[in-house]
Amino acid sequence: LSWLDARGKPVVALGEFRVPADSPRLIESKSLKLYLNSFNQQRMSGVDEVQARIAADLAAAAGAPVSVVLMPLSARPQRRFGYPQGxxxxxxxxxxxxxxxxxxxxxxxxxxxxxxxxxxxxxxxxxxxxxxxxxxxxxxxxxxxxxxxxxxxxxxxxxxxxxxxxxxxxxxxxxxxxxxxxxxxxxxxxxxxxxxxxxxxxxxxxxxxxxxxxxxxxx
Structure with a gap:
């Protein structure tokens, strides 16, 4: 996902969202994509503000606390690919x-x-x-x-x-x-x-x- 910093420069990040299995509602993926894209032209003070906003909005939609972790690409986050041990x-x-x-x-x-x-x-x-x-x-x-x-x-x-x-x-x-x-x-x-x-x-x-x-x- 992406947003603008306080001076209008784009920031790009990977996001990880964890919704509990016992939440009363699902968050449909297409609506989530549209919601995240709504940040594209928004100026935000930093990662913490974006993370808190998304966590609050997703929790309201799901009816349960949602964990949100944002990893700016500038921090070089790594993803590991592999197969199960089985x-x-x-x-x-x-x-x-x-x-x-x-x-x-x-x-x-x-x-x-x-x-x-x-x-x-x-x-x-x-x-x-x-x-x-x-x-x-x-x-x-x-x-x-x-x-x-x-x-x-x-x-x-x-x-x-x-x-x-x-x-x-x-x-x-x-x-x-x-x-x-x-x-x-x-x-x-x-x-x-x-x-x-x-x-x-x-x-x-x-x-x-x-x-x-x-x-x-x-x-």
Missing amino acids: DCLDALDIAIDTYQPAPALLRADGPEVEETLYSHLLKSNCLVTGQPDWGMLVVRYRGPAIEREGLLRYVVSFRAHNEFHEQCVERVFCDLMARCRPRELAVWARYTRRGGLDINPFRASHAGLRADEAMEVRQ
């Missing part, structure tokens, strides 16, 4: 014919394990525009082993589904909890950028669970 499901040789969310595909009847599984084949569609949303889905859990072929079929079943990013991840989390009953579960997605925004929903069963900080290569 097993990718995408090479499984399976047939797929279901393209709407189908939780019945999920099974967990193996021995108890602790593992991370992920797939780059996540695709859903924007609830407002119908445009495709591409991403990587990560499932980290401890509990009965999840049947991998069924999990990959389930991930692909979102391919023709229209829903916001956050709703998709919430749906995956709830379906896995209901169908597979892990003792611990964390689910997150790294979606490719739309309008300069990458959206990375995260949902976990316990407060101590964390997503990997690395960004997906397509972001």
Whole structure:
């Protein structure tokens, strides 16, 4: 995002916004993009003023406190790209014919394990525009082993589904909890950028669970 300093010179920054999973409202990405672009010609006294203004406005929109961190490019912020420390499901040789969310595909009847599984084949569609949303889905859990072929079929079943990013991840989390009953579960997605925004929903069963900080290569 960008704004003008007190003397009218543009400032450019990266922004990170964290909205709690239990907030009563979602902030739709297109409206967020338009809101952030409204700062382009505004004179601000400094990063702290911009950060405080955005935090207050987003909290009012979401109905919950929103963490805002702005990193001016002059400070040379770094982003780390990588892959989860786990097993990718995408090479499984399976047939797929279901393209709407189908939780019945999920099974967990193996021995108890602790593992991370992920797939780059996540695709859903924007609830407002119908445009495709591409991403990587990560499932980290401890509990009965999840049947991998069924999990990959389930991930692909979102391919023709229209829903916001956050709703998709919430749906995956709830379906896995209901169908597979892990003792611990964390689910997150790294979606490719739309309008300069990458959206990375995260949902976990316990407060101590964390997503990997690395960004997906397509972001």
